[in-house]
Amino acid sequence: MPNQSETNRYKIRRDKLRGIINSEEVDGLLVSTEKNVSYLTGFTGDSTWLLLTADSELLISDFRYVTQLEEECPGVDLYIRTSKTTLTEALVEKVAERGLKRLGIEGHSMTTEVFNVLDKALESVELASVCWKVEELRAVKDDHEIQEIREAVRLAEKGFAYLQAILTPQVTEQQLAYELEHAVRNFGGDELSFHPIIAVGDRSAMPHYRPGKLKIADSPILLVDWGAQTHSGYKSDLTRTMLTAAFPDPKFETVYRTVLEAQRLAIEAISPGVSCQKVDTVAREYIQNAGFGEYFDHGLGHGIGLDIHELPRFSQSSNAPLEAGMVVTVEPGIYLAGWGGVRIEDDVLVTECGCEVLSSVPKDWDSVRVSV
Amino acid sequence: MPNQSETNRYKIRRDKLRGIINSEEVDGLLVSTEKNVSYLTGFTGDSTWLLLTADSELLISDFRYVTQLEEECPGVDLYIRTSKTTLTEALVEKVAERGLKRLGIEGHSMTTEVFNVLDKALESVELASVCWKVEELRAVKDDHEIQEIREAVRLAEKGFAYLQAILTPQVTEQQLAYELEHAVRNFGGDELSFHPIIAVGDRSAMPHYRPGKLKIADSPILLVDWGAQTHSGYKSDLTRTMLTAAFPDPKFETVYRTVLEAQRLAIEAISPGVSCQKVDTVAREYIQNAGFGEYFDHGLGHGIGLDIHELPRFSQSSNAPLEAGMVVTVEPGIYLAGWGGVRIEDDVLVTECGCEVLSSVPKDWDSVRVSV
Numbered sequence: 001m002p003n004q005s006e007t008n009r010y011k012i013r014r015d016k017l018r019g020i021i022n023s024e025e026v027d028g029l030l031v032s033t034e035k036n037v038s039y040l041t042g043f044t045g046d047s048t049w050l051l052l053t054a055d056s057e058l059l060i061s062d063f064r065y066v067t068q069l070e071e072e073c074p075g076v077d078l079y080i081r082t083s084k085t086t087l088t089e090a091l092v093e094k095v096a097e098r099g100l101k102r103l104g105i106e107g108h109s110m111t112t113e114v115f116n117v118l119d120k121a122l123e124s125v126e127l128a129s130v131c132w133k134v135e136e137l138r139a140v141k142d143d144h145e146i147q148e149i150r151e152a153v154r155l156a157e158k159g160f161a162y163l164q165a166i167l168t169p170q171v172t173e174q175q176l177a178y179e180l181e182h183a184v185r186n187f188g189g190d191e192l193s194f195h196p197i198i199a200v201g202d203r204s205a206m207p208h209y210r211p212g213k214l215k216i217a218d219s220p221i222l223l224v225d226w227g228a229q230t231h232s233g234y235k236s237d238l239t240r241t242m243l244t245a246a247f248p249d250p251k252f253e254t255v256y257r258t259v260l261e262a263q264r265l266a267i268e269a270i271s272p273g274v275s276c277q278k279v280d281t282v283a284r285e286y287i288q289n290a291g292f293g294e295y296f297d298h299g300l301g302h303g304i305g306l307d308i309h310e311l312p313r314f315s316q317s318s319n320a321p322l323e324a325g326m327v328v329t330v331e332p333g334i335y336l337a338g339w340g341g342v343r344i345e346d347d348v349l350v351t352e353c354g355c356e357v358l359s360s361v362p363k364d365w366d367s368v369r370v371s372v
Numbered sequence: 373m374p375n376q377s378e379t380n381r382y383k384i385r386r387d388k389l390r391g392i393i394n395s396e397e398v399d400g401l402l403v404s405t406e407k408n409v410s411y412l413t414g415f416t417g418d419s420t421w422l423l424l425t426a427d428s429e430l431l432i433s434d435f436r437y438v439t440q441l442e443e444e445c446p447g448v449d450l451y452i453r454t455s456k457t458t459l460t461e462a463l464v465e466k467v468a469e470r471g472l473k474r475l476g477i478e479g480h481s482m483t484t485e486v487f488n489v490l491d492k493a494l495e496s497v498e499l500a501s502v503c504w505k506v507e508e509l510r511a512v513k514d515d516h517e518i519q520e521i522r523e524a525v526r527l528a529e530k531g532f533a534y535l536q537a538i539l540t541p542q543v544t545e546q547q548l549a550y551e552l553e554h555a556v557r558n559f560g561g562d563e564l565s566f567h568p569i570i571a572v573g574d575r576s577a578m579p580h581y582r583p584g585k586l587k588i589a590d591s592p593i594l595l596v597d598w599g600a601q602t603h604s605g606y607k608s609d610l611t612r613t614m615l616t617a618a619f620p621d622p623k624f625e626t627v628y629r630t631v632l633e634a635q636r637l638a639i640e641a642i643s644p645g646v647s648c649q650k651v652d653t654v655a656r657e658y659i660q661n662a663g664f665g666e667y668f669d670h671g672l673g674h675g676i677g678l679d680i681h682e683l684p685r686f687s688q689s690s691n692a693p694l695e696a697g698m699v700v701t702v703e704p705g706i707y708l709a710g711w712g713g714v715r716i717e718d719d720v721l722v723t724e725c726g727c728e729v730l731s732s733v734p735k736d737w738d739s740v741r742v743s744v
Binding site: 044046063064066068082084105109110111112115181182186206208209210316335337 | 487558
């Protein structure tokens with residue numbers, strides 16, 4: 001059972017959302033995105049929607065979740081449909097009971113098919129797409145969330161130390177991935193926060209590679225992009241690129257130092273009020289000026305929290321200003337297909353007067369060479 | 373790199389889909405559901421769409437996946453957008469180039485927001501919701517897929533034997549879940565096919581419980597719902613309910629035998645041409661007649677494959693007939709809140725003349741009591 005302060009936490013979030021609903025000129029909001037329902041109520045299951053109005057809140061679910069809802073969401077009204085009623089039918093009934101005229105829906109996650117069913121069934125109700133509003137709230141973390149993300153970073157770091165300790169020439173990318181997750185769990189985490197990228201040699205140039213059969217001894221380059229998740233669902237996201245043997249190509253050091261300096265400059269630029277585009281530009285221009293611009297074609301980073309990719313986004317198309325309480329990744333990379341890639345990623349909390357780097361795994365050039 | 377027979381496999385699937393597109397009177401289909409793209413092309417990444425017409429096929433992706441696409445999908449045309457172009461913008465460009473008049477979209481997975489963007493940008497193109505068509509193809513497995521699911525069942529069974537071997541009075545649900553996944557990986561699997569349900573005591577009455585801090589010694593009832601996933605992404609899904617100590621309440625045996633017989637009767641009813649509703653009814657009526665009808669309020673089962681929940685669905689609202697090559701779960705359950713639950717689940721292949729139960733973990737009453 002949640003304690004009083006936890007129950008209040010969710011109430012505060014719902015009340016903030018009510019303010020936003022008001023300004024969107026809808027008289028109710030259907031929250032159907034799983035993580036948003038969780039953020040607003042504490043419920044950790046699925047297949048459950050939250051119908052929020054100025055003076056009511058209703059969780060619509062089914063019998064599989066009765067006990068869990070009663071335990072996780074005391075004080076929130078429940079409507080438990082039977083298997084004879086679909087979730088959309090149950091919602092239609094409750095919207096009608098409340099006499100809503102204009103209902104906000106989360107168009108960024110609701111499927112076209114569900115929208116069409118609702119639109120037809122709710123003939124006298126106007127459906128208005130109210131996108132990313134809960135995600136905007138989620139972008140700024142409260143104290144509890146920051147504490148959870150700190151713990152997720154700690155778990156990731158302990159897992160990484162373990163991974164380094166078990167490196168041998170014959171261990172494969174896949175084995176390392178499995179042992180890493182097992183270690184994070186033994187240290188008290190729930191799981192890895194995403195499928196880790198553990199890439200040997202030229203595979204490190206594939207930003208979304210999945211661990212395969214390559215062995216550490218197959219190449220000196222080893223890139224590890226990993227994170228841990230706490231039992232409350234909060235995530236960390238880190239990357240380190242290492243050398244597991246001497247690497248005669250001097251280009252590696254150039255690429256590495258370029259990425260590292262780009263990251264340093266970007267982190268230095270992080271402060272409340274600075275636009276996401278600006279931070280992205282700082283790193284991007286540095287890499288461009290070093291002659292590697294075309295080899296860095298993804299955004300510089302993203303928010304983390306209950307999802308591994310949250311708002312804000314560091315990219316050329318995001319003008320959103322940073323706010324204190326946001327937690328973001330900063331992860332420039334240079335990828336040379338067929339040769340290898342370098343990415344360095346840390347998790348950064350935006351503070352009132354600048355930022356705090358939450359992760360502390362060594363990354364200077366002297367720490368790149370690891371023993372196997 | 374895929375071999376010739378693998379490349380052909382995907383081509384055969386796309387050609388089948390073309391037949392369906394034809395009958396839907398669209399001159400192209402945008403496949404945007406991740407697993408559907410994978411099923412039709414062999415690509416295992418994300419953020420990638422397939423635009424299929426009668427005489428062309430194009431994968432639209434971004435630079436992160438160039439190498440992977442070239443390796444996994446030889447022979448399929450690629451369009452790699454830069455980060456300056458969104459996925460929807462790239463699609464609009466390619467639809468225009470092809471002069472399509474009526475484009476099918478997967479309305480069951482495309483978000484309302486993406487639909488609205490496409491609808492606006494593709495002014496002269498009619499968008500038609502073509503739902504669940506690839507999923508209908510996926511419901512009937514080819515020989516390769518059946519072989520993969522057999523392997524997923526084998527991995528799950530080996531994992532379960534390991535779990536039984538490490539049962540002790542003090543081990544927690546969570547520790548068992550972690551060790552189970554680690555074992556499945558050691559046996560050659562990719563991961564568990566979903567978050568397992570490992571539930572002690574009255575938690576077994578929560579059909580979607582997640583493993584927590586309860587210990588085996590906390591109650592005699594132990595329910596385990598788990599599955600394994602192969603490296604190709606195919607899944608199994610099994611459930612066993614056990615007694616880890618003597619349980620004086622005779623109701624447990626009644627409930628267990630009722631669920632077991634309901635499952636036996638339902639499996640007996642599985643044959644090509646039989647409707648899903650009919651199979652569901654067989655189990656449901658048996659449980660109702662035994663006096664437990666209100667405690668079994670979920671569908672009897674579902675298809676498995678690349679997703680853990682696929683077509684067909686065993687429920688009262690599904691009239692679809694079974695076809696040879698479908699692989700389904702049969703999982704009746706009786707849940708008594710505050711007391712405990714029993715569910716028994718196996719994976720069943722529909723054959724030309726009946727069915728074959730793919731899983732073989734003991735489940736008769738004599739096997740219920742396990743040593744700890």
